[in-house]
Amino acid sequence: MSGHSKWETTKRQKAVVDAKRGAAFTKLGNMIAIAARRGTDPDMNPSLAMAIEKAKHANMPAANIQRAIDRVSDKNAAALEEITYEAYGPGGIGIIIETATDNRNRTLPDVKNTLAKNGGRIADAGSVLFQFDHLGVIHIDATGDDNLLTVLDAGAEDAVEEDGEIVAYTDMKDLHQVRQTIIDAGLKVSDAGLEYVGKNKVEISDKETAEKVMKLLNALDDMDDVTSVHTNADITADI
Numbered sequence: 722m723s724g725h726s727k728w729e730t731t732k733r734q735k736a737v738v739d740a741k742r743g744a745a746f747t748k749l750g751n752m753i754a755i756a757a758r759r760g761t762d763p764d765m766n767p768s769l770a771m772a773i774e775k776a777k778h779a780n781m782p783a784a785n786i787q788r789a790i791d792r793v794s795d796k797n798a799a800a801l802e803e804i805t806y807e808a809y810g811p812g813g814i815g816i817i818i819e820t821a822t823d824n825r826n827r828t829l830p831d832v833k834n835t836l837a838k839n840g841g842r843i844a845d846a847g848s849v850l851f852q853f854d855h856l857g858v859i860h861i862d863a864t865g866d867d868n869l870l871t872v873l874d875a876g877a878e879d880a881v882e883e884d885g886e887i888v889a890y891t892d893m894k895d896l897h898q899v900r901q902t903i904i905d906a907g908l909k910v911s912d913a914g915l916e917y918v919g920k921n922k923v924e925i926s927d928k929e930t931a932e933k934v935m936k937l938l939n940a941l942d943d944m945d946d947v948t949s950v951h952t953n954a955d956i957t958a959d960i
Contacts, residue, residue, distance in 0.1 A: 729916075730884060731935065732942060732950065746785060747945050749776045751821035753789035754801055761790050767897035771913055806832050807849035810841040811933040812925045814954040815849040817917040822946045831944060839937035852953055853917040857896025859889040862909040875902035886911070890918070919953025931958035 753772045760766035763773055769790075776786050792801070804825055806818040822828040833843050861872060864882055872880045876899040877889035891899045893915055900913045925931045934954050941950045 729951075732938075745779050746776075746781055748821075748948055749779060749781055750785060750789040751801060751946075752776075752948055753786060754792040755803055755821050757790045757793045761793055771897070771900075775912070775914075804828065805850075807844040807846060808832075808836050808841050809844050809849065810836075810839075810937050810952070810954070812923060812927075812930045812954070814923045814925065814934060814952050815844075815852045815919065816841065816938070816941070817850065817853060817951040818941055818947060819949040819951075820944075820946045821948050828946045831946065832941070835940050835944060836937070839940050840933050841937050850917075852921065853919055853951065855893055856916060856918050857891035857893055857899065858914060858916045858918070859891065859896070859900050859903065859910055860912040861887040861889060861903060862911050863887050868908060871906050871908060872903055875899050875906060877903075916949070917951035919951075921953065922955035923953050925954050925956045926958050928958040928960055931956045931960045935960065 749772070753769065753776060756766065756769040756772040759768060761769070763770035773786055776789075801821050801823055802825065804820050804822060806820065806829070808816040808818060810816050818832060820828055820832070836842055856878075859872075859877070861868070863872075864885060864887065868887060869880050869882060872887055872889045875889075876895055877891050880887055880889040882888075889899065889903070896913065896915065900910055904910055925934055934952075934956060938950055938952060941947055
């Protein structure tokens with residue numbers, strides 16, 4: 722399994738900044754509301770538990786978290802639906818755009834417009850998705866061979882050390898269990914969730930193209946309806 726792309730690292734750093742500004746609360750609230758459909762008790766719903774944990778890390782007020790959960794039973798609340806869009810960007814990169822929206826007639830044109838303004842285009846369903854694996858991804862605040870072995874013994878399918886941390890990959894259904902086993906082993910998990918990971922990376926070594934790619938990915942990520950952006954771009958240019 723190849724390591725995370727420069728965009729994945731930037732996205733996590735950006736999420737921290739957005740959280741400090743409160744800009745992430747809408748996205749986090751949507752993620753909680755979607756997860757709560759599978760059950761409103763986080764002890765019985767691992768997806769909800771992880772969504773709540775992310776919200777707490779972003780200092781989202783408890784009242785906001787509860788309101789997001791309560792949307793499931795609020796008949797007057799606008800219904801949210803999860804829609805995944807596929808796209809191509811500069812340099813031929815593939816992009817997966819996950820959204821949570823109460824109005825798909827607003828979201829699709831907005832996504833298309835953002836792509837068009839930044840050198841990308843929407844793709845037919847299935848034409849990009851096959852280039853990715855949908856996996857559980859766990860970030861662990863640890864380094865070293867011993868800790869890598871601990872993570873693998875916890876059930877991770879693969880694990881790599883990069884940028885001062887260990888990134889573990891799991892089957893989707895095993896994410897919660899592996900995450901908990903890693904925590905029980907005494908390691909600190911900084912983030913965990915489902916991600917689309919490119920099977921084969923598209924190298925972007927040209928600085929100008931790399932800057933266009935990052936501009937597009939940031940623009941998509943800034944959209945209120947977008948919950949996550951994934952790419953198979955391997956940006957090697959120094960930007």
